[in-house]
Amino acid sequence: MKKYIQVFILVFAPIFMLAQTGNIQGTLSDENGIYVPGANVLISDLSKGAISDFDGKFTLVNVPEGSHNLSISYLGYASIEEQVTVSAGQTTIVNLTMNPTNVELQEVQVSAYGLSGQAKALNTQKTNLNITNVVSTDQIGKFPDANIGDAVKRIPGITMQVDQGEARNIIVRGLAPQLNSVTLNGSRIPSAEGDNRNVQMDLIPSDMIQTIEVSKAVTPDMDGDALGGAVNLVTRSSPQSFRLSATLGSGVSLINDEPIYNGSFLLGDRSKNGKFGWMVAASYNNVDFGSDNVEAEWVNEAESPLTEEDIEVNPFVEESDIRTYLVQRIRRSFSANMDYAFDANNTIFIKTMYNWRDDRENRFRLRYRSIEPVFAIGTENIVGYEGEIRRQTKGGIPGGRIQNTRLEDQRMQNYSLGGNHLFGSLKMNWMASYAKASEERPNERYAEYEIGDAIGIDADLGNPRYPSFSPANATDASLSNFEFREFTEENQFTEEEDFNAFLNFELPANIFGAGEGTVKFGGRLKSKNKVRDNNFFESEPLTGFETLADVEVRDYTKNDFLAGGQYAAGNFLDPAFLGDLDFSNSNLFDTSAVEDEFLAGNYDVDEKVYAGYIMANQKLSEKLSVLTGLRVEHTAINSLGNEVIFNDDGDFENFNQVRDESSYTNFLPGIHFKYDPGRNTVLRFAWTNTIARPNYVDLVPFRNIINEDEEVETGNAELDPTTSMNFDLAAEHYFESVGIISGGIFYKDIKDFIYVSLSEDTATGFDLFQPLNGDSASIFGAEVAFQRQLDFLPGFAKNFSIYLNYTLLTSNTDGIRNGDETREDVDLPGTAPNMFNGSLGYADKKFSVRLSTNFSDAYIDELGGNDFEDRYYDKQFFVDLNASFTINKNLRLYADLNNITNQPLRYYQGIENRTQQVEFYEKRLTFGLKYDLFKK
Numbered sequence: 001m002k003k004y005i006q007v008f009i010l011v012f013a014p015i016f017m018l019a020q021t022g023n024i025q026g027t028l029s030d031e032n033g034i035y036v037p038g039a040n041v042l043i044s045d046l047s048k049g050a051i052s053d054f055d056g057k058f059t060l061v062n063v064p065e066g067s068h069n070l071s072i073s074y075l076g077y078a079s080i081e082e083q084v085t086v087s088a089g090q091t092t093i094v095n096l097t098m099n100p101t102n103v104e105l106q107e108v109q110v111s112a113y114g115l116s117g118q119a120k121a122l123n124t125q126k127t128n129l130n131i132t133n134v135v136s137t138d139q140i141g142k143f144p145d146a147n148i149g150d151a152v153k154r155i156p157g158i159t160m161q162v163d164q165g166e167a168r169n170i171i172v173r174g175l176a177p178q179l180n181s182v183t184l185n186g187s188r189i190p191s192a193e194g195d196n197r198n199v200q201m202d203l204i205p206s207d208m209i210q211t212i213e214v215s216k217a218v219t220p221d222m223d224g225d226a227l228g229g230a231v232n233l234v235t236r237s238s239p240q241s242f243r244l245s246a247t248l249g250s251g252v253s254l255i256n257d258e259p260i261y262n263g264s265f266l267l268g269d270r271s272k273n274g275k276f277g278w279m280v281a282a283s284y285n286n287v288d289f290g291s292d293n294v295e296a297e298w299v300n301e302a303e304s305p306l307t308e309e310d311i312e313v314n315p316f317v318e319e320s321d322i323r324t325y326l327v328q329r330i331r332r333s334f335s336a337n338m339d340y341a342f343d344a345n346n347t348i349f350i351k352t353m354y355n356w357r358d359d360r361e362n363r364f365r366l367r368y369r370s371i372e373p374v375f376a377i378g379t380e381n382i383v384g385y386e387g388e389i390r391r392q393t394k395g396g397i398p399g400g401r402i403q404n405t406r407l408e409d410q411r412m413q414n415y416s417l418g419g420n421h422l423f424g425s426l427k428m429n430w431m432a433s434y435a436k437a438s439e440e441r442p443n444e445r446y447a448e449y450e451i452g453d454a455i456g457i458d459a460d461l462g463n464p465r466y467p468s469f470s471p472a473n474a475t476d477a478s479l480s481n482f483e484f485r486e487f488t489e490e491n492q493f494t495e496e497e498d499f500n501a502f503l504n505f506e507l508p509a510n511i512f513g514a515g516e517g518t519v520k521f522g523g524r525l526k527s528k529n530k531v532r533d534n535n536f537f538e539s540e541p542l543t544g545f546e547t548l549a550d551v552e553v554r555d556y557t558k559n560d561f562l563a564g565g566q567y568a569a570g571n572f573l574d575p576a577f578l579g580d581l582d583f584s585n586s587n588l589f590d591t592s593a594v595e596d597e598f599l600a601g602n603y604d605v606d607e608k609v610y611a612g613y614i615m616a617n618q619k620l621s622e623k624l625s626v627l628t629g630l631r632v633e634h635t636a637i638n639s640l641g642n643e644v645i646f647n648d649d650g651d652f653e654n655f656n657q658v659r660d661e662s663s664y665t666n667f668l669p670g671i672h673f674k675y676d677p678g679r680n681t682v683l684r685f686a687w688t689n690t691i692a693r694p695n696y697v698d699l700v701p702f703r704n705i706i707n708e709d710e711e712v713e714t715g716n717a718e719l720d721p722t723t724s725m726n727f728d729l730a731a732e733h734y735f736e737s738v739g740i741i742s743g744g745i746f747y748k749d750i751k752d753f754i755y756v757s758l759s760e761d762t763a764t765g766f767d768l769f770q771p772l773n774g775d776s777a778s779i780f781g782a783e784v785a786f787q788r789q790l791d792f793l794p795g796f797a798k799n800f801s802i803y804l805n806y807t808l809l810t811s812n813t814d815g816i817r818n819g820d821e822t823r824e825d826v827d828l829p830g831t832a833p834n835m836f837n838g839s840l841g842y843a844d845k846k847f848s849v850r851l852s853t854n855f856s857d858a859y860i861d862e863l864g865g866n867d868f869e870d871r872y873y874d875k876q877f878f879v880d881l882n883a884s885f886t887i888n889k890n891l892r893l894y895a896d897l898n899n900i901t902n903q904p905l906r907y908y909q910g911i912e913n914r915t916q917q918v919e920f921y922e923k924r925l926t927f928g929l930k931y932d933l934f935k936k
Helices: 002-016 103-112 115-127 148-152 575-580 795-799
Strands: 021-029 040-043 048-051 057-064 066-074 077-086 091-097 132-136 158-163 166-172 181-184 209-215 230-235 243-253 258-270 276-303 310-343 346-375 382-396 406-423 426-460 468-471 483-508 517-532 535-541 553-555 571-573 589-593 603-619 624-646 652-678 681-692 703-706 711-714 722-735 739-751 754-760 767-773 776-789 800-818 821-826 834-843 847-856 859-862 871-873 876-886 891-898 905-909 915-920 924-934
Touching: 021 066, 021 077, 040 057, 048 057, 057 066, 077 091, 115 132, 115 209, 115 722, 115 739, 148 158, 148 166, 148 209, 243 276, 258 924, 276 346, 276 905, 310 382, 310 468, 346 426, 382 406, 382 571, 382 575, 426 575, 571 575, 624 703, 754 800, 795 800
Parallel strands: 021 091, 181 230, 711 767
Antiparallel strands: 021 057, 040 048, 040 066, 066 077, 132 209, 158 166, 209 230, 243 258, 243 924, 258 276, 276 310, 276 915, 310 346, 346 382, 346 406, 382 426, 406 426, 426 468, 426 483, 483 517, 483 535, 517 603, 535 589, 553 571, 603 624, 624 652, 652 681, 681 722, 703 711, 722 739, 739 776, 754 767, 776 800, 800 821, 800 834, 834 847, 847 876, 859 871, 871 905, 876 891, 891 924, 905 915
8 A cells, every 4th residue: 555655646746746836838939920839848957848839839847946947949940048937836938939040041941931831840740759740831832732632642651542633532551541530630520421431631721721740650649540640630820929821823724724713811910918819711712624534344254155154255345434524613711710818827729610612513424335245156256346325414403503513512610619727737638629521412413315225336445544435337326316314313411520529637747767757648529420311313204305316415525635536525415404404393204212222322320439548658768758558449339221122123112221239449558669869860669559440331231232233232230440550660860950861660460451342142143242341451661751951062052952752561451251252462452552752942032943743653442353353543643843932021923833744543453554444634733922921
């Protein structure tokens, strides 16, 4: 008992020593009044230190009364020595300004608008105890990245999947988007997509974010659902003094020569007494563009005319599309943040953000389908092909925001209220947040006409990267031969609501008697609800509309179709004509709901996560620190789905609502070591445990039979979460002139990864697709990075800077079951073997220019039933150029040219040359003015 009392006194005595000690709270800002994160604050005679946070704030507790010398060091900035007097039982406030090391560096910083941001990011990365990559908003501005997704892809170990040419889904260290966490100010961002947990990174403009922090080894006080990593987006805080920032620009999308409009502003200030700070910001981006797309589905079996059994043949395309997309994307974002300090020990804050994107799209799809080989009579020799043809228009109703297009209305909003408090030596912080993401697609219309009887088709498979098709006899494909197939209209709605609350406590504690340390503990509640509510209607015309020759059509053939001149889209039903049709008029149309098209996909899921943790952060010596602890997360899920029932003919008969519940508890220990052999050199090691919860739709107890495709889809409420044991080793050396050279290796031992299994459905004989847990998987990787201003070179060459990083990944999986076969040693989907970022920049007092590259290797995106059916996401190589010219200290001119290489989105099937999808976007040029005004 005596031993336990001694330990209690050792750990908790500081909180009772208020009569002899006080606290120091400070705020650090630069010469422009912008906060300085990641600074080292030290009282050397006490061996007591702290690190400034993203808002430049630091706290030193349990400081003996009297005068003390405060030393503050920061890469690229002059160190500060400040004498502070501490009174017993009180908190002393200090506000300090840090200045660049010398005039020469200052000149570069002012003209380049970015060296200070680079310094802030690298200092934060250097002082963090766990393995992180940090990018500041000023660094983002050095690259031509309009949204956060494009900015994040430049961080080591990260690749992005694109949508219409913009980076949308994040892959961290080879792990799929749903296996990583994305938070806003530490609160999980909900997903607007119905099938997964992916966060739409292209929804958030880059100029609304202050800092991006990617934690590749999470600590116990962070959410455990971050298998690959945790990305935290930190919004802009209330400034230390008045700040006004604005951007106004335009440009052109070169795929269709349509204009681009963008603008943003930020306005903030602080009251004279310094207690109340506020900031409002808004961003607007309007892009009119499109894409040129070709798709193909390959098979290597056909029915023999001799035996009427399937035989293996040379691969051919069973279905092929030519798609022309016309897209308008309008992105709006609003943010308002406030904070108020009641006194030196108590501060509260409010952070809000609202993102709203309208995505209008028309798509015109020419599909060659049910393509089959024609055999020479009496042989198994292929002499030609035949198939059907369909022409489909995607649109919507006229007027309003829909404007005869498919409107995808995506929104994400987040509102947080939190506080930071100091009770003697006890730090407490808390936050409660409400977030909602939604995606609504109202009155989405499709019109399809077909040649339903097989006709002769000329198939050019000589270049499998660009297979092409055309009718063997052009008259067979005249407009009068395309007969009406269907008019449909659907409404899609997905919404995820997320309530978060956490409470943290931190105490000083010298646990091992070796140096200063802290004990931190707390808990979090996360309550989520996700709903998908779609419907689908077919409208059969009572008269007319028999063929494409009987309706209004437009020719969407492009002479400069980016996939090649051999692809001719042809004529499609005009979307304005489609929009004007009155499907509700019973005298013109017989409209009815088609339940089997939407009922199985609708669901309602509640998920609650209760988490608690305890961790200790302790200096073991002057150079060695350890952070260790345990996090426990309990997950409870209640899901409601639909089991769709069909009759013997395969037609919809009825449906039943099915409810299921599941729960599980995960224990997630971790330990981090940080060793500083020199002032600017850091060695790190981490052992962590993380999880990834299944997608909501995979847990829903649904069953859906797709007769047209002879497929059955089902959910699996018995899925286990995927778990990973992670090992990380890293070394970093920071240059005084603001730069870094770093390297590291990591290993992930993954259990119960989730994949979609293909087998035969016993009831129908169709292909059955169901999510299952695999046995095990592993990832091994290495990362290296170099970033530096070349200020050691003579003359103008010292104005050059280099940014380089490279990531190598290998992976394998076991226990993937498809029917009676089990696949072993298959690459884990999402693991690009090689990833590279590079940029060369030049900046003098007036002019700056940067050429940037981003490369990610090909990787398996989706596992098929066998090697031939595996889908790969092809390699990507982007080249971007941006430049700026400083007119005066507040105003500069900028210009960006994106996607110089006209890099397409490309998938291939089985082997690299066998294209499954290729989509081109062309280059984008933007230019404008940026204005910054600081008043200190």
